[in-house]
Amino acid sequence: xxxxxxxxxxxxxxxxxxxxxxxxxxxxxxxxxxxxxxxxxxxxxxxxxxxxxxxxxxxxxxxxxxxxxxxxxxxxxxxxxxxxxxxxxxxxxxxxxxxxxxxxxxxxxxxxxxxxxxxxxxxxxxxxxxxxxxxxxxxxxxxxxxxxxxxxxxxxxxxxxxxxxxxxxxxxxxxxxxxxxxxxxxxxxxxxxxxxxxxxxxxxxxxxxxxxxxxxxxxxxxxxxxxxxxxxxxxxxxxxxxxxxxxxxxxxxxxxxxxxxxxxxxxxxxxxxxxxxxxxxxxxxxxxxxxxxxxxxxxxxxxxxxxxxxxxxxxxxxxxxxxxxxxxxxxxxxxxxxxxxxxxxxxxxxxxxxxxxxxxxxxxxxxxxxxxxxxxxxxxxxxxxxxxxx
Ligand code: SAH
Numbered sequence: 001x002x003x004x005x006x007x008x009x010x011x012x013x014x015x016x017x018x019x020x021x022x023x024x025x026x027x028x029x030x031x032x033x034x035x036x037x038x039x040x041x042x043x044x045x046x047x048x049x050x051x052x053x054x055x056x057x058x059x060x061x062x063x064x065x066x067x068x069x070x071x072x073x074x075x076x077x078x079x080x081x082x083x084x085x086x087x088x089x090x091x092x093x094x095x096x097x098x099x100x101x102x103x104x105x106x107x108x109x110x111x112x113x114x115x116x117x118x119x120x121x122x123x124x125x126x127x128x129x130x131x132x133x134x135x136x137x138x139x140x141x142x143x144x145x146x147x148x149x150x151x152x153x154x155x156x157x158x159x160x161x162x163x164x165x166x167x168x169x170x171x172x173x174x175x176x177x178x179x180x181x182x183x184x185x186x187x188x189x190x191x192x193x194x195x196x197x198x199x200x201x202x203x204x205x206x207x208x209x210x211x212x213x214x215x216x217x218x219x220x221x222x223x224x225x226x227x228x229x230x231x232x233x234x235x236x237x238x239x240x241x242x243x244x245x246x247x248x249x250x251x252x253x254x255x256x257x258x259x260x261x262x263x264x265x266x267x268x269x270x271x272x273x274x275x276x277x278x279x280x281x282x283x284x285x286x287x288x289x290x291x292x293x294x295x296x297x298x299x300x301x302x303x304x305x306x307x308x309x310x311x312x313x314x315x316x317x318x319x320x321x322x323x324x325x326x327x328x329x330x331x332x333x334x335x336x337x338x339x340x341x342x343x344x345x346x347x348x349x350x351x352x353x354x355x356x357x358x359x360x361x362x363x364x365x366x367x368x369x370x371x372x373x374x375x376x377x378x379x380x381x382x383x384x385x386x387x388x389x390x
Contacts, residue, residue, distance in 0.1 A: 024109050027156030028053060028083040029163075029205050030198075033212040036083070043082060045075070053083050054211040061167035088114075088160045094363075099175045101359040104164070108133070108157060112150055114189055116161040119358050120174045124220075126183035127165035131158055131199050132190025137226050138261050139247075141291060143325040143363075144189045153190070155201035161188075162206055166214060181214075185222040187245070192223050193231025199223065200235075203242060218242045224289060226262050227271035236278045244278050245287040245318070246271060250297040251306040259297065272309065279314045291320045292333040292341065303341040307348030316351045323360060 028036045028050070036054070037047040052070055056062045063084045065076035088106040091113065095102045102118045114130040135142070136149035165181050172178035184206050186192040192199040203223070209215045224245035225231060235244065248268065249259045256263040266274075275286045288310065292298045310317065319341065321332040333341070338354065345352045 022110055024087060024154050024157060025085040027085055027087055027154070027160075028057070029156040029159035030154055030201065032201075032204070033208070039082070043078075045079070049075070049079060050083070051211060053079055057084055057163065058205070058212065058214050059210045061163050061170060087154075087157050088164065090164075096359060096361050102168070102174075103359060103363070104161075106161065106164075108153075114153065114157075114161075116165065116188055117359055118165050118168060118174075120169075120176065120179065124182040125165075125169050125174070125179050126185060127162060127181060128185045128187045129158060129161040129165075130188035130190050131186050131192040131195050131202075135190050136194060137191045139226065139249075139259060141259065141293060141322060141325065141328065141330055146325065149190075149194075152195040152198060155198040155205065158198060158202035159205045162202070162214065181216065183220040183222075184216060185224065185245075187222070187224045191226055191228070193225045193228035193235075196231055196234060200238065203240065207240065207242070219284070222287070224287075226260050227266055227274075228262065229266040229270050229274045232271075232274040232278055236274075236281045239281075241282045241284050243284055243287065244275060245289050246275050247289040247291075248272075248306075249290055249293075251302060251309050255297060255302075259293075268309075272313065275315070276313060285314045285316055288315050288317045289320060290317055291322045292338055293322045293330050294333045294337070296330060298333040298337045298341055300337075300340055300344060303344035307345050307350055310345075310350045311348040316353070317345055318353055318355050320355045321357060323357065 028039070031039060033050075033054070036050040040047050040050040049071065052068070056068055062068070063080070063086065065071075065080035068076050068079075071079060088108060091105040091107050093102055093104050097119075100120045104116050104118070106114050106116065108114065112133045114133050116130060117128040119126050119128070130153065132152050133150035134147050135144045137145055138148075139145045162181070162184055168174065169179045169181045186199065203218075203221060205213045206216050206221055207213060207218045218241045222243040222245050223235070224247060226247050232244065232246075235242075247260065248256070248271070250256045251268060253263060253267050256268055278284070279286055288306075290297070290306070306317070319338065321338065322330060324331045332338075342352050342354065
């Protein structure tokens with residue numbers, strides 16, 4: 001069928017699949033618990049073996065078939081290859097804040113690199129994960145956006161980052177000893193709503209009680225979006241009380257059209273209305289993310305406009321001092337402007353917090369995840385090492 005050029009083309013975002021190279025191997029985290037059992041049966045393996053695998057993977061974070069002593073030796077490798085192929089391997093970890101923040105660089109099966117950041121606090125441990133390699137949203141202040149989208153991650157690849165974090169927590173490697181991974185935020189690389197199905201499968205893996213999932217409370221999972229309204233609407237229908245965060249960054253369409261380019265498709269009003277519907281359906285207050293950029297979006301009049309927009313909404317504002325990206329002319333707001341911004345919003349009764357800038361010195365803070373840069377420096381280092389040893 002041919003489409004006449006005069007016909008408007010619908011912008012498809014949520015289900016658009018960027019060109020995949022070789023597909024990542026299927027992992028049982030790509031499947032629902034029922035599908036995992038069906039897959040086992042299809043291979044002539046009793047369904048309860050899928051349950052055993054779930055216990056190893058989601059309860060003990062153990063993907064080493066040699067230690068699965070409840071499974072016959074000759075079956076272990078088949079199960080590992082079929083259900084838990086290694087999807088991510090650690091390239092490098094950087095640690096800061098006395099070991100309380102740790103950024104991990106992961107290599108996927110096709111050499112693509114993504115990052116996650118693990119942060120331990122007195123009352124919780126949070127992992128910030130990537131849902132895509134790169135990002136297609138092109139926000140000019142965000143390091144990930146600069147390189148564009150490489151590809152969507154699979155549910156298995158997203159889940160693997162969380163399982164790796166849970167394993168690190170349980171191993172006692174973090175200061176303070178063994179702990180439980182308590183929170184997951186989709187605020188690493190990528191736009192979660194542009195990879196909706198894989199993100200939702202991963203969210204279910206995270207929130208489903210053990211042994212079929214990690215059993216982390218839905219309220220402790222945050223999905224952050226630039227404001228893809230079709231994605232927010234779909235999420236509203238999922239009936240899962242996860243926390244929605246909307247990266248607004250300015251209350252006016254004029255500036256937002258350039259700070260968050262997808263605003264040319266869905267305006268501030270539409271995004272907030274979609275978030276309101278989400279709030280009404282789930283009873284969950286949503287977050288408004290706002291990176292404060294000096295003299296760009298931090299004026300008192302914008303705080304005032306934002307206060308008016310949000311005063312009758314069940315939203316909370318998270319102000320993030322801008323983390324300047326390499327080569328950017330933009331920087332964080334002056335302390336006075338930041339505190340004025342807070343004061344004005346509070347004057348409207350809007351709850352506000354200023355986000356701490358964990359991981360700044362290891363480029364692990366918000367918006368600084370850009371594995372391609374690290375990748376190229378790694379490749380150079382590897383080339384140099386190989387050259388030297390030839
Ligand atoms: N694509 C999603 C999630 C990834 S980024 C989204 O945009 O919401 C997570 C948060 O970090 C977003 O609010 C994003 O706008 C913000 N961010 C990106 N670059 C930043 C920077 N340089 N400084 C501060 N925050 C930034």
